[in-house]
Amino acid sequence: MASLQSIALPLGGECDSEDRLSDVLPALRAQHPMPLLVRQGAEIIGTVGLDAVVPSLQGGLDEVRVAQVMRPAARRDAGSNLESAAAALEEAGAEAVVVTEVAGLFSRRSEPVAMVSRSQLLARIGRNVVDKAPMKILRGHRDLGFNVPITPCQRNCPIRQDIATYIDYVSQGRYVDSWTVIHETNPFPSMLGRLCNHPCETDCKRGWDPGEEPVTIRSIKRFSTDFAFNQGLWIDYRIAPAKGRRVAVVGAGPAGLTCALDLRVQGYDVTLFEREAKVGGLLSTSIPPFRFDHRQLQWELEMIMATGIDVRTGTAVGDGDGELRLADLVQEYEAVFVSVGMMKGRILPVPGADAPQVVDAMRFLRIVSYDQIPEHFRVGGRVVVVGGGAIATDACQTSIKLGAAEVWMVAIEPEDHLPAFGNELHEAKEIGLRIKAGVLVKEVHRDPKGDVSGVSFAPLHELQFDPLSGKLIFASVREVEGAPRWRVDADYVIFASGQIMENPGTPIPLTPRGLVAADRGGHTGLAKLFAGGDCVQGPSFIVDAVGWGHRVARSIREYLGEDMAGDDGRLYQTIVERTDDHRQSETFARTEPPILAASRRYDMSEVEQPWSDQEAIVQSIRCFQCDSVHHYDESVCVLCGACDDVCPEKAIDVVVFGEDRERSSGGETRVCATSVGTPGEGGVAGEIYINYDRCTNCRICEDHCPVNCITFERVRFVDDSMKVVERPKLVRELPLLASA
C-alpha cells in the first residue's frame, strides 16, 4: 500500500500569517503547485496556495494578509496511507498535508518533516494511466471542430440559426419551411431580418474570396418572414406536459421573451414581469417605427404569448416605492431570470444639461414609440444629438421625421469610426442629417428664460482605437489646448451617450461597471437567481439577447433538475435530404433590398422595402450550401481518384492503401471507406477524406464521377414542437403594443 512518505516532498518556502499576499506572490508562483507553509511564531498554522489569488485580486493583493486567505494544514504521520491523507484534506478543508515524524526515539512530539499537496495525490492516482484516449486537451481552431461541416455562418451566429437550410428552402420555393426553420431558434425573425448585425454574413464562405461578397442572409430571413406574415400563418407550439414548476422572468425584452418561450414550451409555468405598458423591451420601445414593421412584431409577440405565459405589464421590479421586490420573487418562484436590459439613457453631466429641453435618447424614442411627440420638441426646431451610435442615428432620423428643421449629430469619434453600423447613417444624411465628428461636448447653453439655446464642443486631438476591440482608447482623448470651442445653435438636445441599467434591486450582485455579475450561463452565484442580456453583457445586439435567453433557459432547466447532458433542447427528429443545386451561384452578385427614395422618407414609413420572389431566390442561390455533405455510395465507388483530381478547391483526398498518393487537403472528415476486389489479389482498398473548410459545394466532383456514386445530402434535426397553422383570432387583447 502506498504511503505518504513515498510521495512527500521536503517542506518548501514559508511565510508569516501577517505577510501581505503581494509580498509572498513570487514565492507562491515559484513553488506552485506546492503551497507555502504559514507560520505564526514557531507554529505552523496553515498553508497558502495560488488559489488565494482569486478572492484577493479584486481588492488588491496589497490589502490582503496571508492569514485572511490561508487554509488550515492537515497533519498525518509519514507512515499513513494516501487514503488517510485524502480524508485529512477533506476533513480540514486543506490543500496540503503536513507530514510529521516523531522527533526522537523517546519523544512524544511530532515534527513536520515534509508536505504532500493535492497535486501530488492526484498525480499518484493518475500515475499509471496508460489509456491516453480520455486525455483531452483542445488547442487551436482545428481541434475545436472547425474542420467539420458546421457551416461558418451558423457557427458565427449567437443563436446557431440553421442558415444554409433556410436559404436552400427559399431557393427551392419552400418559403414556409424556410420560415419554420428560422423559428426553431429565433422567435423574432421579422426584427432580426431587418435589424440584425448579421455576424453570419461576416463569416460567410462566399465572402472569403477576394472580390466576392457574402450572401445577403439577413434579408433572405426577412423575405421568408414577410411571406409567412402575408399568408396569415402562425406557429402553434406543442407544450410539454405541465411540470408544475414556476419561473419568473423580469423584463420582457428579447432575452426575457426567448427564455420565457423556451421554458413554457418545456412545460414550465412562466410569469413575465414588465415595467412598460407593453412587452418587447427595446424592440417595442427603443426602435423607431421606420426601421421595422410593427404588425409583424405584434404577430411574433402574440405567438409567444399564446403559449400561455402569464404577462404582467406595468409591473416594475426594484427597490422603489410601489415596485415588486426581487427578493420576494426569489422567495415565491423556483427560479427568477433578470433580463432588465439597459433601458435608461445617460445624460452627460455638463453645465446646462438640466434644461427642460434636454432629454436622453432612450426616453425620447420611448415616448415616440407610444405615438406621442416628446414634450418641448418643436416642429421646425433645431436639434442636436450627442453621440454616434445606432441609437443616436435613430434619434436623429426620428427628429427629422417628426419635423425638426435642422438636426446635428455630434460625436467624439471621427466619422469613419462612428459606432453606428450599416446604411442608417448614409440614409440619415440623405434626408438632411449634418454630422460634426471629433469633438467633445462641454456645455449646453441656455437663454435668459432658461431654455436651451445652443451646445458647445471642444475639439480633440486625433484619437486612437484599440485594434482588437475597435473601441476608443481613453488615454488618447485629449482636448486641443487653447482651441476655440465649436458652438451650434439648438433648441432641443438629445443625449445618446450611453445607457444604464435600472437596478432591479436587492439581492442582485453588481460589477464595478454597474452591470449584473453573472456568468455566460446566467448564473449569479445566488440560489434561484439568474441574469442575462444587456444587463450582464452591456449594450449589445438583439441577436445576442436572444442567445442569452436560450442559454439561461437551459441553465434554469438544469438548475431545476432536468438532465441537460444528453438533451439539446427541443430538437428531436433527424432527417436526411438532398440539397438544392446551387451551381449557378457564381453567376449572381450580391444585392440589398431596395429602400424608399429619400424624398419619401420624411415620415415614419418603413424605409427598407421587401424583395420580390425572384430577387430572393437569386440571392439564395448565391449560397454555397456549406451544410451539404458528400454521400459516396461505397458499393459503387471504385476509388479512381477522379473527384480528387478535378476538385478546384483541393478539398478531397482519395487514399488508396499501398499507393503513395499525396494527401494535401488537410481534411479529416472521412466520407467513404471501401474496397474494390480483394486487396492483395489485384484489388484495392481505401478511404476518401474531405476538408469542408475548403469545399464550396460546386459539385464538379459529382459531375466527373465516372460511376455516379456521389450525391450531396444534408443531415439535420427538426424541431417537432412547432406546427404551422392559420393565424387564429385571439380571444383576448394582449398587452403588446399598447399606446400610452
Next chain:
Amino acid sequence: MTEISLSASIDPHRLAPEPGDPMVSELMRQEVVFCLPSTPADAIAKLMADNDVYELPVLLDRRPVGYVAADDILGRLAAGEIVVAGSDFAVRPPVTEVQARHILRTPALLVDEGQRVQEVVQLMAQQGRTTALVMHEDERPVGMLTPVELAAFAVRLMSGDLHPGGGGEES
C-alpha cells in the same frame, strides 16, 4: 462654470478595455483541458495534476455540461472508491469504477472571451470557483482562466506593466 471630468464625458461602453482590466482573451490559457462524462477518475486526476487545474470542465460533443472538482476525486480516494493498488515499487493501475459523470458538478463557470478580467475574477470569487471556461461567441470553449494565469496577471499589475483603474469608468 463647472467643468466635468473627461471620463464622465464618454460612454464607458464605447471605450477600449483598460490595460489594468484587459479582456479575458488576452490573458487566458489558450487551450481547454477537459474530460468527457465517461472519463475514469484516475485519468481525470492525471489531467489535473499535469495541467495545474483543480476544476476540470466536462464536455459532451464540445459542449460544457459541468465540471469535476479535485476535492471530489480525493473524497472518493478517502472513501476507498479509488484504489491506488500495488506497492510503491511494483505499481499497478488504480482500480476504480468512478467516472466523471458520477462526480459531475454543475454548472461549469462559462465566461465570454470579450469579458473584462476583473468581472470574471469577481464571478469566480463570488461563486468560489478556480476555473473559468472561456467561450467564443459560437458557444465553443476556446480557453481557460485559472489561478495560474491570474497570478501572472497580478505580478504584471504589481510590477507596473499594467495599471488598474484610471479613467473611463462611469462617474
